[in-house]
Amino acid sequence: xxxxxxxxxxxxxxxxxxxxxxxxxxxxxxxxxxxxxxxxxxxxxxxxxxxxxxxxxxxxxxxxxxxxxxxxxxxxxxxxxxxxxxxxxxxxxxxxxxxxxxxxxxxxxxxxxxxxxxxxxxxxxxxxxxxxxxxxxxxxxxxxxxxxxxxxxxxxxxxxxxxxxxxxxxxxxxxxxxxxxxxxxxxxxxxxxxxxxxxxxxxxxxxxxxxxxxxxxxxxxxxxxxxxxxxxxxxxxxxxxxxxxxxxxxxxxxxxxxxxxxxxxxxxxxxxxxxxxxxxxxxxxxxxxxxxxxxxxxxxxxxxxxxxxxxxxxxxxxxxxxxxxxxxxxxxxxxxxxxxxxxxxxxxxxxxxxxxxxxxxxxxxxxxxxxxxxxxxxxxxxxxxxxxxxxxxxxxxxxxxxxxxxxxxxxxxxxxxxxxxxxxxxxxxxxxxxxxxxxxxxxxxxxxxxxxxxxxxxxxxxxxxxxxxxxxxxxx
Numbered sequence: 395x396x397x398x399x400x401x402x403x404x405x406x407x408x409x410x411x412x413x414x415x416x417x418x419x420x421x422x423x424x425x426x427x428x429x430x431x432x433x434x435x436x437x438x439x440x441x442x443x444x445x446x447x448x449x450x451x452x453x454x455x456x457x458x459x460x461x462x463x464x465x466x467x468x469x470x471x472x473x474x475x476x477x478x479x480x481x482x483x484x485x486x487x488x489x490x491x492x493x494x495x496x497x498x499x500x501x502x503x504x505x506x507x508x509x510x511x512x513x514x515x516x517x518x519x520x521x522x523x524x525x526x527x528x529x530x531x532x533x534x535x536x537x538x539x540x541x542x543x544x545x546x547x548x549x550x551x552x553x554x555x556x557x558x559x560x561x562x563x564x565x566x567x568x569x570x571x572x573x574x575x576x577x578x579x580x581x582x583x584x585x586x587x588x589x590x591x592x593x594x595x596x597x598x599x600x601x602x603x604x605x606x607x608x609x610x611x612x613x614x615x616x617x618x619x620x621x622x623x624x625x626x627x628x629x630x631x632x633x634x635x636x637x638x639x640x641x642x643x644x645x646x647x648x649x650x651x652x653x654x655x656x657x658x659x660x661x662x663x664x665x666x667x668x669x670x671x672x673x674x675x676x677x678x679x680x681x682x683x684x685x686x687x688x689x690x691x692x693x694x695x696x697x698x699x700x701x702x703x704x705x706x707x708x709x710x711x712x713x714x715x716x717x718x719x720x721x722x723x724x725x726x727x728x729x730x731x732x733x734x735x736x737x738x739x740x741x742x743x744x745x746x747x748x749x750x751x752x753x754x755x756x757x758x759x760x761x762x763x764x765x766x767x768x769x770x771x772x773x774x775x776x777x778x779x780x781x782x783x784x785x786x787x788x789x790x791x792x793x794x795x796x797x798x799x800x801x802x803x804x805x806x807x808x809x810x811x812x813x814x815x816x817x818x819x820x821x822x823x824x825x826x827x828x829x830x831x832x833x834x835x836x837x838x839x840x841x842x843x844x845x846x847x848x849x850x851x852x853x854x855x856x857x858x859x860x861x862x863x864x865x866x867x868x869x870x
Contacts, residue, residue, distance in 0.1 A: 428476040433577075434459055436502040438470070440482060443494040448486075452500060464489060475499075507574050509534035511582035512541035521576045527564060528571050530580055537565075540602045542583040543664050549578055585663030589614040592621035592669045607638060607659040610667050620689055622672035622750040628659060629666040672750035676701040679708035679756045688750045694725045695744035697754050709759045711781045715746065716753040727756070763834050765792045767842035768799035777834065786822060786831050788840060800845040802826065807839040815839075 432438065434457050440450040453461055459471025464485050470478055479497045486493040499505075506518040507530055514535020527547065531537065545564070547557040561582070564571055574580075585601035587610050594615030604610040607626065617623060623640040638659050661667070672688035674697055681702030691697040694713065704710055710727040726741040748754065759776035761783075766772050770793035777783050782791065785806065789795055801823040808816045820830040834840070 428474065430475050430499065432470050432473055432475070432478065432499075433502070434471050436471075437500040439498045439500050441496045441498070442486065442490065443496075445490060445493070448490070502576065505576050507576070507578050507580065509580045509582070511545070511580075512538040512584045513582050514538065521574070525574045526571050527559070527574065527580065528567075530574060531582065537561075537582065538584075540585050540600070540663070542585040542601075544583055546581040546583065547572070547578060548581070549575065587661055587663075588666040590666060590668050592618040592671050594618060601661070601663045605661055607640075607661060607667060610661060611640075611669070617669060620671045620687060621669050622688070623669075624749075624751055625670055627668040627670065628661070629668065630662060630664070635665070674748050674750070675753040677753060677755045678713075679705040679758050681705060688748070692748055693744070694727060694742075694746045694748060694754055695730065697748060698727060698744075698756070704756060707758045707776065709757045709778055711778055712741070712757060714755045714757065715748065716755065717749060717751070722752070725754075761836040763788055763836070763838040763840060765789070765840045765842070767840075768796040768844050769842050770794055770796060777836070783833050784831050785820065785834050785840065788834055789822070789842070795842055796844075798844050800843045803843055805841040805843070806832070806834070807841070808835065809837050 432455055434455050436455045438453050438455065438461075440453060440463060442448050448464075450463065453463075455461055455470045459469055460467050461470045463482060466485055468478075468481055468485070473481075475497055479495055482495045482497065483493055486495055505521050507521050507525060508518050509530050510516040513531060514537075516534065519530060519533045527545070541561065543561050545559050545561050547559060549557065586598040587601055587604040588598050589604075589610050590596045593611060594617075596614060599610060599613050604613050607628070611617065611626075626638045626640055627634055628636045628638065636659060673685040674688055674691050675685050676691070676697050677683045680698060681704075683701060686697065686700040691700040694715065698704060704727070708727075713725040713727050714721060715723045715725060723746055724741045725744060725746050727744045729741075729743040730745065731743055759778055761777040761779070762774045763777060764774055765788060769789060772792065775788050775791045777788070782788075785804070795801060802821045804820045804822050806818040806820055808818070810816060818832075820832065821827065822830055
């Protein structure tokens with residue numbers, strides 16, 4: 395065979411190798427552009443036109459990214475196809491005159507995109523240039539009805555990067571429809587219901603098994619002992635959608651105030667169910683008014699104790715329990731048991747049972763009278779109608795009369811609408827009539843005088859004054 399024939403044969407052989415390599419590459423990887431970046435695990439072929447014996451049909455890029463070609467180690471991973479071809483051409487030029495080198499991607503573990511989660515068919519799909527998120531989801535069979543509102547795109551690199559994408563906006567065609575790269579991993583999250591607060595197992599639940607309120611709470615293990623079942627809150631898109639009273643019988647309609655009495659409330663993907671802690675509000679004349687856990691304040695007496703006790707100005711005989719915006723009971727906090735005669739016929743004792751959400755209001759004493767004279771604590775004294783509203787009660791609240799007080803001549807002054815006053819002298823001594831123990835009113839003035847010594851009269855006073863003035867050298 396002549397030299398010319400041998401050269402022609404080598405050329406044809408080389409062309410066949412190139413065609414076969416290109417066909418293999420296309421069959422397994424599709425079109426690979428000059429800016430494709432090789433990665434560890436890629437299988438490449440190195441072809442030299444006219445030098446089939448020097449060509450490498452299959453070469454795996456190892457984990458360190460370096461390959462051995464033409465007796466030299468070069469970095470292949472992280473290089474584009476054009477960069478790698480240029481460097482190989484420079485190396486081969488030392489051995490072959492004007493070499494023409496082509497690097498092709500034979501196969502790669504990265505030539506697929508993985509779509510999983512709430513899609514019709516989870517798994518890999520073939521990567522081609524121009525593949526976008528929406529196209530990949532469509533190839534994976536589209537979204538399931540249980541798909542959530544976000545998807546996660548995990549992009550391979552030296553360290554994987556996770557990108558959160560708004561799924562509804564993506565499907566409407568906004569700018570988040572990014573072009574994918576080989577090896578990208580797309581996770582279409584299942585819709586979840588979040589249950590928080592006073593449940594045994596708070597957290598996210600698949601919407602498919604928690605599409606109603608009762609199912610969601612049951613999946614969370616039920617309510618804790620601290621839970622308030624009357625005020626379960628459903629939040630949707632960051633705002634309060636409804637409040638549900640789980641103790642109510644299921645009804646068909648929802649109230650106009652957006653407070654639902656329907657027990658098994660229908661949830662939507664992404665909803666949050668919040669079960670608050672049961673509390674009672676203690677307001678008014680207590681040391682520390684505010685909200686307190688129900689489990690430690692489930693009676694009126696315990697509630698007052700939780701709030702630090704009563705203030706001296708508290709009307710403990712007529713506390714008010716409000717429930718659902720109405721008065722549920724009046725409570726006499728001075729009575730621990732149902733014994734004795736209550737001050738008011740309609741009052742309950744201090745052990746009256748409260749319910750979550752109740753408000754216990756301890757009102758102040760508003761009516762008062764003023765006491766002066768021979769009492770131990772002169773000043774204003776508060777009255778409580780039907781309880782402490784007689785003149786002897788007032789003297790007792792002023793810490794009693796002093797030694798030497800003349801209880802037979804206690805003076806009561808009562809203002810009249812025309813700006814004057816009515817004066818009464820009352821005998822409150824043990825020998826006085828019980829009728830003198832009159833009921834006092836707001837604005838009354840009480841004066842308790844001292845007893846006069848025996849024989850004490852006007853002449854005695856005058857002579858005493860004259861004597862004092864004489865001693866002092868006062869001339870008449």
